[in-house]
Amino acid sequence: xxxxxxxxxxxxxxxxxxxxxxxxxxxxxxxxxxxxxxxxxxxxxxxxxxxxxxxxxxxxxxxxxxxxxxxxxxxxxxxxxxxxxxxxxxxxxxxxxxxxxxxxxxxxxxxxxxxxxxxxxxxxxxxxxxxxxxxxxxxxxxxxxxxxxxxxxxxxxxxxxxxxxxxxxxxxxxxxxxxxxxxxxxxxxxxxxxxxxxxxxxxxxxxxxxxxxxxxxxxxxxx
Numbered sequence: 001x002x003x004x005x006x007x008x009x010x011x012x013x014x015x016x017x018x019x020x021x022x023x024x025x026x027x028x029x030x031x032x033x034x035x036x037x038x039x040x041x042x043x044x045x046x047x048x049x050x051x052x053x054x055x056x057x058x059x060x061x062x063x064x065x066x067x068x069x070x071x072x073x074x075x076x077x078x079x080x081x082x083x084x085x086x087x088x089x090x091x092x093x094x095x096x097x098x099x100x101x102x103x104x105x106x107x108x109x110x111x112x113x114x115x116x117x118x119x120x121x122x123x124x125x126x127x128x129x130x131x132x133x134x135x136x137x138x139x140x141x142x143x144x145x146x147x148x149x150x151x152x153x154x155x156x157x158x159x160x161x162x163x164x165x166x167x168x169x170x171x172x173x174x175x176x177x178x179x180x181x182x183x184x185x186x187x188x189x190x191x192x193x194x195x196x197x198x199x200x201x202x203x204x205x206x207x208x209x210x211x212x213x214x215x216x217x218x219x220x221x222x223x
Contacts, residue, residue: 028068030111031165032153033075034134037061037082037103044077051134052151058098059084062134064156066107066118068168078105080121088125100126100137106159113160 034047037060044063047054056062063078080103081087087101102125106118126137138156139145146155146164154164 027167027169028070029165030068030113030163030168031066032156033065033067033069033072034153035063035065035078037063037101039084044082046072046075050151051138051153054134055131056098056100056134056137058093058100058130061087061101061103062137063103063105064138064153065105066156066159067111076105076107076111078103078121080105081123087123091125091127094127096130097127098130098132100128100132100134102126102137102141104142104156106156113163116160119157119159 034051034054035044036047037043038045039061047062054062061082061084063082065076065078067076069075082101082103084099084101087103088099091099093099101123103121103123105121108118112118124141126140128137128140135145135153142157144155144158145153146158148154148164152165155161
């Protein structure tokens, strides 16, 4: 059936909006995300720098999470304990060095590349030079690391063995939040919770308004 009548073009336009939105949400990327721990609020904050340029201070906690996500808004946060005193309890301070707590979350089976099994999440305390970057701290406790030609972190402790930021079909199951992290994993605009996005709802409303106006104009001409 073609869109020849007055109402049908509006419906076709609505379907086009829905189809475009579905395509936009159809692809995620499998990668290691990088996080800073806000000790005051006791929450994870998506890092604003890469690990090769970030320079944590003594007593900081940083995290890495391997998962599939569309962007930073819906990235899964690291799971597990994130308290510096606990992570570095067995690593004494040393003059001229700093200690950085690291939370390494290798993700879930749903996020793993085909044929791979993610290691269990773990923590590590890196004691490094005072001017060391996060990448230096990570290299001190979680080798082998793997980077691509654009300095994108591809693997921590050898996981995963292949791949780096590759696109993943959106029909895969979403990563489930771990107990105690579900609330902080959801973003305030509703993205990443499986519901329609604000942009999609706005598009539907605009198309509906356009359709109503077109019908009103047609009836007016006939009258």
